[in-house]
Amino acid sequence: MEERNYRKRRRSSAWTVITIVVILFAIGLLLWGGIEPKDRKEMEIKVHSVLQTMSSQETPMPQETPTEIPIPWNLIIVNREHPIPEDWKVEPVELHNGQTVDARIYDPLMEMFEAARSINLDRLPNVESGYRSEEKQQQLYDEKRKEFLQQGYAESDATALTEKWVSVPGTSEHQLGIAVDISGEVYDIYAWLQENSYKYGFILRYTADKTAITGVAPEEWHYRYVGVEASTEIYQQGLCLEEYLDRLRNPHQSERS
Numbered sequence: 001m002e003e004r005n006y007r008k009r010r011r012s013s014a015w016t017v018i019t020i021v022v023i024l025f026a027i028g029l030l031l032w033g034g035i036e037p038k039d040r041k042e043m044e045i046k047v048h049s050v051l052q053t054m055s056s057q058e059t060p061m062p063q064e065t066p067t068e069i070p071i072p073w074n075l076i077i078v079n080r081e082h083p084i085p086e087d088w089k090v091e092p093v094e095l096h097n098g099q100t101v102d103a104r105i106y107d108p109l110m111e112m113f114e115a116a117r118s119i120n121l122d123r124l125p126n127v128e129s130g131y132r133s134e135e136k137q138q139q140l141y142d143e144k145r146k147e148f149l150q151q152g153y154a155e156s157d158a159t160a161l162t163e164k165w166v167s168v169p170g171t172s173e174h175q176l177g178i179a180v181d182i183s184g185e186v187y188d189i190y191a192w193l194q195e196n197s198y199k200y201g202f203i204l205r206y207t208a209d210k211t212a213i214t215g216v217a218p219e220e221w222h223y224r225y226v227g228v229e230a231s232t233e234i235y236q237q238g239l240c241l242e243e244y245l246d247r248l249r250n251p252h253q254s255e256r257s
């Protein structure tokens with residue numbers, strides 16, 4: 001019983017609302033009819049501008065931006081497109097042969113060299129080239145270019161050839177102090193490094209299959225410190241540093257691919 005009464009009441013209140021709406025609409029039409037066409041135009045413009053203001057105050061759609069992860073020092077990318085940041089600081093530590101490396105990679109480098117000792121005629125491998133200042137890199141670049149010019153190459157060809165072999169100053173990983181060119185007593189040292197360097201946080205930076213991405217010809221002696229987490233993934237997945245960083249920035253993309 002009670003429910004039926006309730007329904008009745010609901011139905012009658014719905015009718016009241018409809019009636020009021022119809023009456024208001026009729027009044028509106030009458031008023032509209034009484035308005036001069038000129039004023040109507042003005043009203044339309046006003047309504048339009050009010051609507052526009054309302055829509056412009058709406059919360060903007062959130063835009064999709066790539067994930068900006070702060071890149072730690074060990075993952076910094078330096079190549080032709082990414083010169084060394086001006087605030088990059090190196091704390092050079094001298095090795096026994098006078099070469100220097102940044103203090104942050106000294107311990108892992110020595111650990112790796114100690115581990116390599118047994119396949120290197122019981123001697124520690126060497127760092128042929130460690131940290132380079134901007135001036136040093138410039139000097140290497142100029143010397144190489146001079147060589148090509150002396151061989152008779154035209155200016156532009158000499159420049160192009162030089163840049164195949166020596167990084168443009170400001171774009172060499174050696175200026176970071178966390179990359180090294182390694183030599184050993186035996187050639188096998190390179191095979192050993194390729195298979196074991198990742199355990200110490202180092203990667204073979206420029207491989208033949210990634211030249212198109214890195215922009216650098218293969219260098220089997222050039223090792224770059226990235227930390228054990230990154231080096232392990234880079235080694236196991238067969239990536240280069242650029243690819244690894246792309247995956248870090250776009251995790252969803254790499255899940256799909």
Ligand SMILES: [Zn+2]
Pocket residue numbers: 129174179180181219221222223
């Ligand atoms: Zn190098």
